[in-house]
Amino acid sequence: DTEVTQTPKHLVMGMTNKKSLKCEQHMGHRAMYWYKQKAKKPPELMFVYSYEKLSINESVPSRFSPECPNSSLLNLHLHALQPEDSALYLCASSQVRLAGVADTQYFGPGTRLTVL
């Protein structure tokens, strides 16, 4: 099984809502990633978890809160978002995450988020 699943596929939320994005992989990977992707731009790394511990936080606003309950699951909790946060949110996993090394990542289909 080389699949990364993400739910929901689409999400529309108001600026006062609280919602969560979910990601799951069963490949035994120990690194999981959250990316944000705006139209016609490359993915922008937000967070990296390595062995269930947050190893990279790319100066992401606190209205985005990641959580890694176990080695297979990754959540992104959203609160008080702004319209400019509307984007495709991608989850990925890789076997390991070595510093400075781009290990092969497997991406989910993404969650299309719209903030009204």
Next chain:
Amino acid sequence: LAKTTQPISMDSYEGQEVNITCSHNNIATNDYITWYQQFPSQGPRFIIQGYKTKVTNEVASLFIPADRKSSTLSLPRVSLSDTAVYYCLVGDDSNYQLIWGAGTKLIIKP
């Protein structure tokens, strides 16, 4: 800091070979160069990865010169379904970041 440079777009025709080059200075000494393909509203999909010289798999080849300051993705005999955005990805030796190229939009015409 590492920086990657790719052409913004390319056009080609079915059956042709397409080569997309990515320039990457300050690539991490121990890092691989990875290429991904992305269709609209989907996550990127791994195509190929290499460290040096040439790597070939069932869908593409990757050519990396000795200085590793660039890499060329080669897609043999493209078809309409190869129309997508192609990204190169490298690691930065100085700050442990992952550096994505801006992406090359490849359009294949009949």
